[in-house]
Amino acid sequence: MFYSHFILAKKGPLGTVWIAAHLERKLRKNQVTETNISASVDSIMFPEVPIALRLSGHLLLGVVRIYSKKVNYLYQDCSDALAKIKQAFNSVQVDLPPGATSAPFHSITLPETFEFDDMEEELRYGIPDMHVTTRDQITLSHWPQGFAARPHSGPDGSRKSGSIYNDLFG
Numbered sequence: 001m002f003y004s005h006f007i008l009a010k011k012g013p014l015g016t017v018w019i020a021a022h023l024e025r026k027l028r029k030n031q032v033t034e035t036n037i038s039a040s041v042d043s044i045m046f047p048e049v050p051i052a053l054r055l056s057g058h059l060l061l062g063v064v065r066i067y068s069k070k071v072n073y074l075y076q077d078c079s080d081a082l083a084k085i086k087q088a089f090n091s092v093q094v095d096l097p098p099g100a101t102s103a104p105f106h107s108i109t110l111p112e113t114f115e116f117d118d119m120e121e122e123l124r125y126g127i128p129d130m131h132v133t134t135r136d137q138i139t140l141s142h143w144p145q146g147f148a149a150r151p152h153s154g155p156d157g158s159r160k161s162g163s164i165y166n167d168l169f170g
Contacts, residue, residue: 021062032069
């Protein structure tokens with residue numbers, strides 16, 4: 001026998017390399033990443049006890065398989081990192097008019113004194129409040145198909161016709 005059983009033991013210096021050579025599918029990722037390639041090659045080239053040429057060939061095959069797996073893991077990690085970087089810096093197409101590339105200062109900045117009851121927006125900035133509209137703009141001028149306008153009494157007791165709410169739930 002041209003080798004010591006201690007060298008090829010599962011916890012020995014070349015145990016993982018021997019498993020890689022003969023039982024490649026049984027290797028776990030942590031076994032591959034913890035294996036030092038240069039130390040393993042040095043142990044094969046300059047063994048403490050003489051080893052057979054055939055065994056050294058098998059062990060070198062195991063080193064190559066471990067190295068190949070390490071390269072694949074590195075490639076996968078780099079590909080994942082590149083995909084995440086591209087995703088982070090991916091530009092989104094926005095269809096804005098040519099003059100709308102920046103917002104006015106007062107529309108994105110809160111005033112120095114912020115009050116919820118501040119109704120002087122129009123006077124301060126000269127911008128009309130676009131959230132208030134007339135009744136004519138929010139009232140339906142014609143009834144949708146299937147809704148019949150029927151008279152009903154309102155909260156004040158007067159007869160009103162054509163409330164969609166009352167048509168659905170009344």
